[in-house]
Amino acid sequence: MATVLDDIILGVREDLEDRRRHISAPEVARHARETAPALDALAAFRADGPVKVISEVKRRSPSKGDLATIPDPAELAAAYEQGGATAISVLTEQRRFGGSIADLDAVRASVRIPLLRKDFMVDHYQIDEARAHGADIILLIVAALDDVLLRDLFQHATELGMTALVETHDEPEIDRALAVDAQLIGVNARNLKTLDVDRGLFAELAPRVPADRVRVAESGIRNPQDVADYVAAGADAVLVGEALVTGGDPRSAVRTMIEGSR
Numbered sequence: 001m002a003t004v005l006d007d008i009i010l011g012v013r014e015d016l017e018d019r020r021r022h023i024s025a026p027e028v029a030r031h032a033r034e035t036a037p038a039l040d041a042l043a044a045f046r047a048d049g050p051v052k053v054i055s056e057v058k059r060r061s062p063s064k065g066d067l068a069t070i071p072d073p074a075e076l077a078a079a080y081e082q083g084g085a086t087a088i089s090v091l092t093e094q095r096r097f098g099g100s101i102a103d104l105d106a107v108r109a110s111v112r113i114p115l116l117r118k119d120f121m122v123d124h125y126q127i128d129e130a131r132a133h134g135a136d137i138i139l140l141i142v143a144a145l146d147d148v149l150l151r152d153l154f155q156h157a158t159e160l161g162m163t164a165l166v167e168t169h170d171e172p173e174i175d176r177a178l179a180v181d182a183q184l185i186g187v188n189a190r191n192l193k194t195l196d197v198d199r200g201l202f203a204e205l206a207p208r209v210p211a212d213r214v215r216v217a218e219s220g221i222r223n224p225q226d227v228a229d230y231v232a233a234g235a236d237a238v239l240v241g242e243a244l245v246t247g248g249d250p251r252s253a254v255r256t257m258i259e260g261s262r
């Protein structure tokens with residue numbers, strides 16, 4: 001039976017073919033190479049100081065439906081940056097998350113910190129697009145890729161000077177992330193096949209990720225206590241969406257999460 005992740009990727013591939021008909025792959029690749037160099041996201045995550053927060057622009061989701069309208073993603077991202085976010089994640093998938101490449105452009109124009117294009121990457125074209133629109137980081141979901149494609153997309157991002165956030169959900173996926181030499185490794189508490197969230201998963205899996213890698217706890221983070229728990233379990237960074245877009249004061253929410261983890 002098809003999983004939620006399978007369905008999302010089916011739609012992503014259809015939308016990708018549409019865009020490819022409008023702007024050819026060589027053209028997007030040329031734009032990607034002509035764009036100002038990507039910011040060094042790894043350096044930002046490895047800098048001294050408290051936990052790093054990746055703050056997400058997220059309108060809706062398969063698990064929760066509508067979360068926030070976010071009429072001005074640039075304003076939201078600026079609030080995140082003022083609150084002390086290390087990076088901004090922009091969900092660009094349209095069908096299930098209500099995002100777009102236009103959101104990426106708007107956010108890029110409003111912040112100076114590294115930008116993650118959060119989407120379901122299956123093709124060089126999407127990585128070129130991400131770079132051409134100012135993203136510094138792309139997401140690679142191990143569960144969505146075979147080893148050959150994972151390595152190929154990882155190498156392509158690296159060649160463009162980008163950082164890949166390689167997302168895992170179990171031990172074999174961590175081993176696959178390590179096999180491509182991923183430096184930024186996410187453990188998603190949300191199972192993308194069932195949408196169940198397990199906040200205890202990070203603590204179980206983190207010891208398998210070498211300490212010289214940046215360990216990111218993703219999803220289901222509700223408050224500063226959750227962040228503190230993840231830091232105690234070895235997280236260098238957390239990725240937060242829903243709690244920030246629904247809380248009403250994104251700037252203080254980011255700041256409180258950082259302060260609460262000290």
Ligand SMILES: O=C(O)c1ccccc1NCC(=O)[C@H](O)[C@H](O)COP(=O)(O)O
Nearest residue numbers: 061062063192218219220221240241242
């Ligand atoms: O959020 C979902 O329901 C979802 C479902 C299927 C695939 C991906 C999904 N989310 C993407 C993310 O990874 C999250 O937006 C991100 O980790 C933030 O999660 P949260 O803080 O729980 O909003």
